[in-house]
Amino acid sequence: MTDSLKEQLNDAGFQTQQLGKDVLVSEFGGRVLALMPDGQSNLLWINPEVFSNFNHIKKCGEWPNLGGERLWISPEVDSNIGNPKDFWGSYRVPSEMDPAHYSLILQPRRTSGCWSTEMEIPWLRSKAKIQLKIGRSIQVETKAPFPIDTSVHYAGYSLSSTLQIIEAPADARPCLWHIVQIPNGGVVDTKVFPGANPKSFIGTPQWKRLNKECISTPTETEESFKWSLTASEARCIMLYTRKLENGDSSLLVRTFPVTTNSDYSDCPAYDLEQTGHMCQVFVGDDQIGSFSEMEFHAPSLSQTNPGPTNTRCQAHGFIGSENAIQHIYNKFFKQ
DSSP, X not given: OHHHHHHXXXXXXXXXXXXXXXXXXXXXXXXXXXXXXXXXXXXXXXXXXXXXXXXXXXXXXXXXXXXXXXXXXXXHHHXXXXXXXXXXXXXXXXXXXXXXXXXXXXXXXXXXEEXXXXXXXXXXXXXXXXXXXXXXXXXXXXXXXXXXXXXXXXXXXXXXXXXXXXXXXXXXXXXXXXXXXXXXXXXXXXXXXXXOOOEEEESOOOOEEEETXXXXXXXXXXXXXXXXXXXXXXXXXXXXXXXXTTSOEEEEEEEOOOOTTSOOOBOOTTOTTOOOEEEEEEEOOTTTOSEEEEEEEOOOOOSSSOOOEEEEEEEEEEEEOHHHHHXXXXXXXHO
């Protein structure tokens, strides 16, 4: 049950709050930690070390990879990569960005809440700092977007996030970077425009084209990889299907906005001029952890357009028989 997971996390020192029946959130790290349509199976990945060693993770000074859904700032070459020619050797997650210093306020009915924070992080290519203001609101979705079979369990939420520049280098183009961590063992299908060709950001991506409108990525790998699509290639929806231990199937649907005429500033570390990237899948190997990520970026801001700007996305979770889940998958994909 959701209560049991909440108790396990709280016993480990990681205080969480429950929204509705099936969603857990955290002030620390500004996370959505659990989406549990059947009250038992979490469709999001939580780092197993959190349950036994949270206080160490919190105090060790390294990035606390907690899991769940988080919000970072991109481009990655400005926020995380000190030397694009030495990707992993120079990679760092500034604590000012994650876990940051979020405050969380829940509404009286405990079906919605708001995070807020201000952060000042190094803007690496500019060798300066950028100061940003972030607001996020979450609303539990109690009904599926369309009628579903009574045998299928559903849980969902919508997130609205705002970004505003307080102070920034002249060339800074910061973006909201939404990241959902999922347990490995399934397949991420991404709806695309015909001709879309994912670019490698990390390693050698493993994907296949199911048809002219779908890129499919299994979340199992011996070596971590990440691919990316531009705004002219991606089509607002990613679907993650996975077989559960009890024989049921799960479906996590991520919907997000794509505006082809906006400025998206994320780019691969090996080609800093190749901007426009906004939809990505990362698959981690056993050394990093048995998780993958579904990611999207919002349009960038600048000194001439400092915001605030708002981005709204949704997560829909389903658990049921394989046939029932396939039927729901087909409905989403045809929208």
